[in-house]
Amino acid sequence: MVNLHEPYDLFREKLLNGTETVEQRTQAFLSEIIKRKELNAFLTVFEEEAMQRAKEIDTKIQNGTAGSLAGMIVAVKDVVCMKGKRTTCASKMLADYEAIYDATVVQRLNNADALFIGKTNMDEFAMGSSGENSAFGAVKNPVDETRVPGGSSSGSAVAVAAHLSTSSLGTDTGGSIRQPAGFCGIAGLKPTYGRVSRYGLVAYASSFDQIGPFAHSARDIARVLQVIAGYDECDSTSANIPVPNYLEAMNRNVKGLRIGMPKEYFPDALNSEIRSVLQKKIDLLKAHGAEIVEVSLPHSEYTIATYYILATAEASSNLARYDGARYGYRSRQANDLEQMYTKSRSEGFGEEVKRRIMLGTYVLSSGYYDAYYRKAQKVRRLIQKDFLDVFQHVDCLVTPIAPTTAFKIGEKVSDPLQMYLNDIYTVSANLAGIPGICVNAGADANGLPIGIQFLGKQFDEATILRVADFVESIH
Numbered sequence: 001m002v003n004l005h006e007p008y009d010l011f012r013e014k015l016l017n018g019t020e021t022v023e024q025r026t027q028a029f030l031s032e033i034i035k036r037k038e039l040n041a042f043l044t045v046f047e048e049e050a051m052q053r054a055k056e057i058d059t060k061i062q063n064g065t066a067g068s069l070a071g072m073i074v075a076v077k078d079v080v081c082m083k084g085k086r087t088t089c090a091s092k093m094l095a096d097y098e099a100i101y102d103a104t105v106v107q108r109l110n111n112a113d114a115l116f117i118g119k120t121n122m123d124e125f126a127m128g129s130s131g132e133n134s135a136f137g138a139v140k141n142p143v144d145e146t147r148v149p150g151g152s153s154s155g156s157a158v159a160v161a162a163h164l165s166t167s168s169l170g171t172d173t174g175g176s177i178r179q180p181a182g183f184c185g186i187a188g189l190k191p192t193y194g195r196v197s198r199y200g201l202v203a204y205a206s207s208f209d210q211i212g213p214f215a216h217s218a219r220d221i222a223r224v225l226q227v228i229a230g231y232d233e234c235d236s237t238s239a240n241i242p243v244p245n246y247l248e249a250m251n252r253n254v255k256g257l258r259i260g261m262p263k264e265y266f267p268d269a270l271n272s273e274i275r276s277v278l279q280k281k282i283d284l285l286k287a288h289g290a291e292i293v294e295v296s297l298p299h300s301e302y303t304i305a306t307y308y309i310l311a312t313a314e315a316s317s318n319l320a321r322y323d324g325a326r327y328g329y330r331s332r333q334a335n336d337l338e339q340m341y342t343k344s345r346s347e348g349f350g351e352e353v354k355r356r357i358m359l360g361t362y363v364l365s366s367g368y369y370d371a372y373y374r375k376a377q378k379v380r381r382l383i384q385k386d387f388l389d390v391f392q393h394v395d396c397l398v399t400p401i402a403p404t405t406a407f408k409i410g411e412k413v414s415d416p417l418q419m420y421l422n423d424i425y426t427v428s429a430n431l432a433g434i435p436g437i438c439v440n441a442g443a444d445a446n447g448l449p450i451g452i453q454f455l456g457k458q459f460d461e462a463t464i465l466r467v468a469d470f471v472e473s474i475h
């Protein structure tokens with residue numbers, strides 16, 4: 001019997017000694033995906049192709065030619081292009097769009113013999129924090145199906161949490177990997193801006209977007225990151241900086257490591273269950289030789305405003321390409337060109353996407369540009385500087401992942417500002433371009449997962465992976 005709850009490490013051993021096959025495991029995941037349809041995690045499932053590919057990988061294993069990720073079964077957020085596959089961004093606008101090339105991350109995973117099982121549901125164009133803004137219906141949290149899984153990479157988080165895939169890819173523009181990882185009780189990493197190629201990722205806010213993995217453990221995150229990280233000549237913002245060996249850096253030792261606790265991230269009003277679960281882990285880190293230092297990031301109170309000005313500005317520009325002519329949905333109600341643009345966009349985009357386009361257009365418009373966009377750019381620089389300053393003194397930071405655990409489906413949909421405020425602990429990493437990881441730290445009285453976040457220096461994923469792996473191993 002295939003045990004889908006067994007860690008990837010153990011499964012890989014069985015795979016290599018011939019007691020289990022990729023084909024068996026793929027079949028088991030496919031059956032489980034059908035059983036858990038109500039979670040609404042997938043938009044496309046590659047039933048036949050996945051089985052075909054499983055056989056190929058099994059043959060490679062027998063011949064001793066399989067890549068480093070043989071047996072890793074991956075679900076991909078539906079904002080990442082896969083040649084010949086529907087790439088909808090969970091929008092009516094792209095409901096029938098088929099990608100014409102593979103994203104670099106897809107090519108790299110394929111080359112390492114990972115297997116793709118399907119494309120996952122998400123907030124439309126990655127805009128949202130709950131998984132409710134999809135044109136194809138809300139995604140449910142497997143821990144409690146009346147609650148949201150977080151967003152925007154909702155389906156990718158749920159695919160892993162509900163054991164429908166071994167790992168998955170999400171994207172994080174302001175928290176969309178880390179926050180759903182926290183809400184679903186799994187691990188999720190946002191790499192440094194430029195660490196992973198964005199070639200083939202449908203853009204939301206180009207100076208913030210990064211692709212990153214979800215998995216059950218920091219170790220599996222490291223395995224996937226190892227393959228997808230690194231320079232890509234197709235993405236001019238990808239960095240030509242060597243990729244270290246992440247697994248090797250995970251030495252289960254935090255002695256002498258200086259970990260900063262930003263006081264702005266632990267306000268008096270912080271939820272008491274979240275505070276005590278985090279404090280327990282922080283005490284354990286201390287007991288094992290880490291030095292915990294209180295630090296300050298003085299511009300923290302401006303992060304939400306700065307993010308929602310800059311991200312919407314970039315979104316309004318990026319989403320201008322969906323005009324009914326070049327991509328996707330075209331209204332049938334139009335009588336002239338102007339109407340074709342306006343009706344196609346009005347009918348094709350959902351509420352939240354339209355709100356963002358309007359906000360973004362407003363902050364960029366002449367007369368408001370200086371007051372909003374330009375000012376926000378200046379504040380972004382100050383926020384980046386806060387991090388540069390503290391990283392002179394500490395190796396990484398520890399923070400909560402969100403102000404609450406997973407909230408009820410429908411609870412925040414009518415109040416966009418409340419929804420935006422949920423991102424208070426995650427957007428700073430994207431503003432500063434630094435890496436962040438969320439792993440599970442415990443649960444609240446209702447059994448809802450509580451995540452813990454570690455933020456690192458630019459291109460120092462190794463340190464936060466090492467701390468996250470350590471935290472997973474101590475109780």
Ligand code: GLN
Pocket residue numbers: 126127128129151152171172173174175176177204311423
């Ligand atoms: N919740 C944030 C937003 O709606 C972040 C989304 C993301 O990271 N893609 O913009």
